[in-house]
Amino acid sequence: MFGLLKGLGITLKNMAKPKVTYKYPHEPLKMPDRFRGIQHFDPEKCIVCNQCARICPTDCISLTGKKHPDPGKKGKIIDTYDINFEICILCDLCTEVCPTEAIIMTNNFELATYSRDQLFKNIDWLHENDQNIRQDNVSMKPKPGGSKA
Amino acid sequence: MDIWVILGPVIMLFLVLGFVTYAILFERKVIGWIQNRVGPTQVGPWGLLQTVADVLKLLIKEDIIPRKADVGLFKLAPVLAFIPAFAVIAVIPFTESIKFADIAVGLLYYMSISSITIIGVLLGGWASNNKYSLLGGMRSAAQMVSYEIPLVLSVVGVIMSAGSLNLTEIVHAQQTGAWFIFPQFLGFIVFLIASIAELNRTPFDLPEAESELVAGYHTEYTGFRFAFFMLTEYTYIFGMASLITILYLGGWDAPFGLTFIPPLIWFILKFSLFVFFLFWLRATMPRIRGDQLMEFAWKGLLPLAIFNIFLTAILKEVSFLSHYF
Amino acid sequence: MLRTEEMILNVGPQHPSTHGVLRLVVKIDGEVIQEAEPVIGYLHRGTEKLAEDLTYTQIIPYTDRMDYLSAMTNNYAICHATEKLMGIEIPERAEFLRVIVMELNRVASHLVWLGTALLDIGAMSPFLYCFRDREKILDLFNELCGARITYNYMRVGGVKWDAPIGWLDKIKNFVEYMREKMKEYHGLIMGNEIFLQRTKGIGIVSHETALSYGLSGANLRCTGVKWDLRKHQPYSIYDRFKFEVPVGTRGDLYDKYVCRMQEINEALQIVDQAVEQFPEGGAIMAKVPRVLRVPEGEVYVGIESPRGELGCHIVSKGKDKPWRLKFRRPSFYNLQILPTMLKGQNIANLVAILGGIDIVLGEVDG
Numbered sequence: 001m002f003g004l005l006k007g008l009g010i011t012l013k014n015m016a017k018p019k020v021t022y023k024y025p026h027e028p029l030k031m032p033d034r035f036r037g038i039q040h041f042d043p044e045k046c047i048v049c050n051q052c053a054r055i056c057p058t059d060c061i062s063l064t065g066k067k068h069p070d071p072g073k074k075g076k077i078i079d080t081y082d083i084n085f086e087i088c089i090l091c092d093l094c095t096e097v098c099p100t101e102a103i104i105m106t107n108n109f110e111l112a113t114y115s116r117d118q119l120f121k122n123i124d125w126l127h128e129n130d131q132n133i134r135q136d137n138v139s140m141k142p143k144p145g146g147s148k149a
Numbered sequence: 150m151d152i153w154v155i156l157g158p159v160i161m162l163f164l165v166l167g168f169v170t171y172a173i174l175f176e177r178k179v180i181g182w183i184q185n186r187v188g189p190t191q192v193g194p195w196g197l198l199q200t201v202a203d204v205l206k207l208l209i210k211e212d213i214i215p216r217k218a219d220v221g222l223f224k225l226a227p228v229l230a231f232i233p234a235f236a237v238i239a240v241i242p243f244t245e246s247i248k249f250a251d252i253a254v255g256l257l258y259y260m261s262i263s264s265i266t267i268i269g270v271l272l273g274g275w276a277s278n279n280k281y282s283l284l285g286g287m288r289s290a291a292q293m294v295s296y297e298i299p300l301v302l303s304v305v306g307v308i309m310s311a312g313s314l315n316l317t318e319i320v321h322a323q324q325t326g327a328w329f330i331f332p333q334f335l336g337f338i339v340f341l342i343a344s345i346a347e348l349n350r351t352p353f354d355l356p357e358a359e360s361e362l363v364a365g366y367h368t369e370y371t372g373f374r375f376a377f378f379m380l381t382e383y384t385y386i387f388g389m390a391s392l393i394t395i396l397y398l399g400g401w402d403a404p405f406g407l408t409f410i411p412p413l414i415w416f417i418l419k420f421s422l423f424v425f426f427l428f429w430l431r432a433t434m435p436r437i438r439g440d441q442l443m444e445f446a447w448k449g450l451l452p453l454a455i456f457n458i459f460l461t462a463i464l465k466e467v468s469f470l471s472h473y474f
Numbered sequence: 475m476l477r478t479e480e481m482i483l484n485v486g487p488q489h490p491s492t493h494g495v496l497r498l499v500v501k502i503d504g505e506v507i508q509e510a511e512p513v514i515g516y517l518h519r520g521t522e523k524l525a526e527d528l529t530y531t532q533i534i535p536y537t538d539r540m541d542y543l544s545a546m547t548n549n550y551a552i553c554h555a556t557e558k559l560m561g562i563e564i565p566e567r568a569e570f571l572r573v574i575v576m577e578l579n580r581v582a583s584h585l586v587w588l589g590t591a592l593l594d595i596g597a598m599s600p601f602l603y604c605f606r607d608r609e610k611i612l613d614l615f616n617e618l619c620g621a622r623i624t625y626n627y628m629r630v631g632g633v634k635w636d637a638p639i640g641w642l643d644k645i646k647n648f649v650e651y652m653r654e655k656m657k658e659y660h661g662l663i664m665g666n667e668i669f670l671q672r673t674k675g676i677g678i679v680s681h682e683t684a685l686s687y688g689l690s691g692a693n694l695r696c697t698g699v700k701w702d703l704r705k706h707q708p709y710s711i712y713d714r715f716k717f718e719v720p721v722g723t724r725g726d727l728y729d730k731y732v733c734r735m736q737e738i739n740e741a742l743q744i745v746d747q748a749v750e751q752f753p754e755g756g757a758i759m760a761k762v763p764r765v766l767r768v769p770e771g772e773v774y775v776g777i778e779s780p781r782g783e784l785g786c787h788i789v790s791k792g793k794d795k796p797w798r799l800k801f802r803r804p805s806f807y808n809l810q811i812l813p814t815m816l817k818g819q820n821i822a823n824l825v826a827i828l829g830g831i832d833i834v835l836g837e838v839d840g
Binding site: 180183184185186280281284351352354355361362363431432433434435436437438439440441 | 481483484490491505592597598606671823
């Protein structure tokens with residue numbers, strides 16, 4: 001009997017405590033810097049090394065390159081770059097292997113659309129997705145002095 | 150014919166509908182606060198129109214009747230459940246002057262009419278032709294029949310003290326003596342527990358135990374028919390809260406001589422206290438199991454209720470206590 | 475003589491308390507269960523088969539999705555197995571980070587169990603309180619690795635991210651906070667007579683039965699068998715920490731509850747010690763080749779996930795992809811005892827017992 005009363009006391013006490021819910025759709029949810037949201041792609045930096053497409057566990061990245069228009073320069077430049085967000089699991093492996101940080105994560109996560117076709121994002125869309133870009137990209141290196149602060 | 154004979158019940162119906170609307174909102178708010186949430190806030194200011202929107206949605210929903218259901222009974226069940234729920238309000242006096250039927254056996258009327266609802270619930274469970282509904286209907290019939298007995302026996306003490314079955318008389322008896330919650334404390338506890346069980350609310354919400362039986366007897370009901378079952382449930386909360394106020398909390402009687410607050414306000418305050426208690430309980434308690442429920446009713450509450458009758462009878466004869474009994 | 479018929483009740487795959495997409499075909503007489511048969515596979519994704527076509531790094535995000543309530547332990551299983559086969563030494567700092575996140579994940583997972591198991595027996599509020607506190611752990615993980623459920627945090631040879639500045643202090647604060655909250659849970663639940671009535675003496679499993687069914691984790695320990703891989707087959711750096719292995723005596727639902735609650739306390743204690751001993755500086759990744767070619771051979775590692783022994787068996791033929799990968803998924807093994815436990819119980823106990831076993835359907839179906 002006293003157990004029941006104690007439980008009632010605890011629930012009553014919680015009634016006065018501050019609310020813990022977020023007012024999410026009305027107020028944007030701030031994610032920490034390392035948050036893995038939708039990728040931002042910078043065609044200028046891409047060297048068409050194909051590593052991101054190869055590491056992708058779900059094969060959602062497809063890209064093609066073309067010859068450098070300037071005949072004096074070697075190498076390729078990016079032509080098309082698509083990510084299929086129907087199957088992308090935002091695992092961060094593509095940004096991890098990219099040697100030039102051409103593809104990096106942003107903090108944007110709102111992907112809901114009315115049609116599946118719209119989840120197929122091309123190079124222009126990914127390039128324009130340039131808000132809230134992740135700052136801390138060199139993950140594997142230890143922070144100087146450790147972070148036991 | 151007096152115009153109020155027609156108009157009164159209509160006004161009452163809308164009052165009850167208004168109560169149900171805001172009781173549901175209040176329940177969601179209270180449970181939300183208890184769980185560190187805010188509850189509904191989106192429809193209307195402070196979420197005030199949330200239930201209105203929900204009911205509107207139910208009204209325009211497609212009316213689905215399962216193909217293999219017993220159509221006649223399926224349609225009859227919600228009506229059969231709701232009518233007694235509303236009919237019992239007829240005998241409840243809210244103040245000295247606001248009341249509908251001041252019949253001599255008001256309490257008996259309440260108890261007997263309210264048990265008709267079980268048939269509606271059982272029929273709904275049976276006619277749906279759904280196994281979960283059937284189990285829910287079975288459970289609720291067993292539960293409501295078992296708890297009816299301690300419920301009735303627990304108020305015998307009140308009847309003996311007041312010397313009347315008329316609800317107004319019972320309040321009068323408390324105005325001269327003490328509120329029955331004090332001399333009839335044992336009876337009050339039994340009545341409180343049995344009434345929660347009668348209302349099918351946590352921790353006795355087995356008939357619609359969500360985690361076991363999906364939605365119990367109204368699993369197959371949609372739209373307006375479902376709304377009727379909900380309405381029944383909350384109308385009974387209205388009825389039971391009024392009854393417990395009248396029987397044990399002195400009705401509209403003002404405590405400590407605070408008579409400058411109108412009697413109706415006192416009634417509403419006491420009434421809300423019970424309603425809040427129900428919601429609070431729902432947020433805290435786990436559900437009791439069927440066999441334990443039965444055991445509790447027959448082996449726990451029933452002897453207690455009978456003991457309370459004897460206790461009242463004896464104490465009534467003790468000279469210095471008889472004023473309170 | 476009144477003739478009564480048995481009824482076949484189909485519980486799930488869409489049912490409020492089957493914890494996902496488990497289906498149970500239950501033969502009932504009144505409300506008493508005569509026979510129960512779990513039907514699984516509604517969430518089967520073929521992780522093991524898919525893994526044969528993935529490199530070792532690519533498998534890690536797939537393991538996140540097996541036991542999605544404790545993805546860190548899954549990450550650890552595959553990384554640890556690969557490291558063992560390749561003979562890689564892990565930097566100390568990485569080991570500490572791994573232990574901290576795994577133990578925090580254990581707390582988070584047990585909180586989900588506590589909330590849902592209580593929701594099954596009808597208590598609403600503990601569910602939301604548990605999720606309120608789990609949210610704090612998820613926020614910490616979000617800050618560390620950028621995801622709340624599917625962490626993909628560990629790598630073969632270490633971990634992906636170092637702890638952000640101030641993160642360890644937050645962990646310390648959280649441990650304090652959680653210890654305070656544990657008292658609240660105890661007050662809300664332990665003394666509650668209805669809860670005790672619903673759990674004491676329900677779903678009793680003897681330790682012989684538990685062992686013969688291959689149960690592990692709290693399901694085994696509640697029967698009185700003291701078996702915790704962290705203690706008895708130490709992996710990672712668990713041998714450096716002091717902690718107890720809580721065991722029950724009767725093997726009923728109440729013991730399961732007590733065991734798991736104490737496991738939360740023990741996990742918090744490990745986290746506390748790990749934060750205390752956390753090394754200054756140091757690498758978080760061992761030197762590993764860019765393309766992981768695992769030498770030919772087999773390896774089996776068993777680790778203590780919140781649900782029991784999570785095993786990972788790799789057969790490698792020297793390629794960069796495993797030839798065969800097999801996970802011993804504890805939920806799957808623990809679920810097998812369900813038909814035995816359910817016989818003769820009533821419907822109300824069905825959900826309580828199922829909740830007590832603590833299965834994750836993503837792991838059962840694999």
